[in-house]
Amino acid sequence: MRPLTDDETKRLFKKLSVYIGDNVKLLIDRPDGNYVFRLHKDRIYYAKESLVKLTSNFARKQLISFGTCIGKFTKNGACRLHITALDFLAPYAKHKVWAKPGAEQSFLYGNHVLKSGLGRIAENTAANQGVVIHSMNDMPIGFGVAAKSAQDCHQADPMAIVCYHQADVGEYLRSETHLT
Incomplete structure (x- = not known):
């Protein structure tokens, strides 16, 4: 477990800002304490600073996980967010x-979300913008990338893709079926 380098921090914050904009700083300085990002075995963890201090009591090989795994760095260095980041993005x-x-x-x-399945879309959404997908009763179910702007969605064909799938809460169940 180690702190992120400056380059890794930039890549992570750039990825997070696609979905939450300037609110990235709200993830670090929260009312319930300071939170930090740490890297452990190519996985990015988000944890309270006091919890990170407690993990120093364990050897690196003995430490499996801590905090919330919000993503990972791929082999080519790109940052990929996991569905576990949804609770912090929404x-x-x-x-x-x-x-x-x-x-x-x-x-x-x-x-992907098609125009025929679109209930609502935020008015200021641009094409290629990161979005959080909600059910009609405001429960966050995943995140993706807008294929069209909000204005283009109004004139789009009913079978046109409005939002590209990135991650959803059903991933855990799908991945569990492959393990058994």
Whole structure:
């Protein structure tokens, strides 16, 4: 376990800012204490500073996990967010998409959101903007990238892709079936 380098921090904050903009600083200085990002075995963990101090009591090989794994760095150095980051992205998300119940189930199976399944979209959403996908009852179910701007969605064909799938809460269940 080690702190992120400046380059790694820039890549992580750039990825997070795609979804939450300038609210990245709110992830670090929270009312309930200071939180930090740490790297352990190519995984990025987000944990309270006091918890990180307690992990120093364990040898690196004995430490499996701590805090919340929010992503990883790939072999080529790119930052990839995991679905576990959703709980931290959703409250600060600037751009949101709401999926209808039928499209919600399709999204949870790993498919993109189509115009026919679009319930609502935030007005200021631009194309290629990171978005958090919610069900119609405001429960965050995943995140993705807007394929079209909010204005383009109004004139789009019903079968046009509105939001590309990045991660969803159904991933855990799908990955568990491959392990058994």
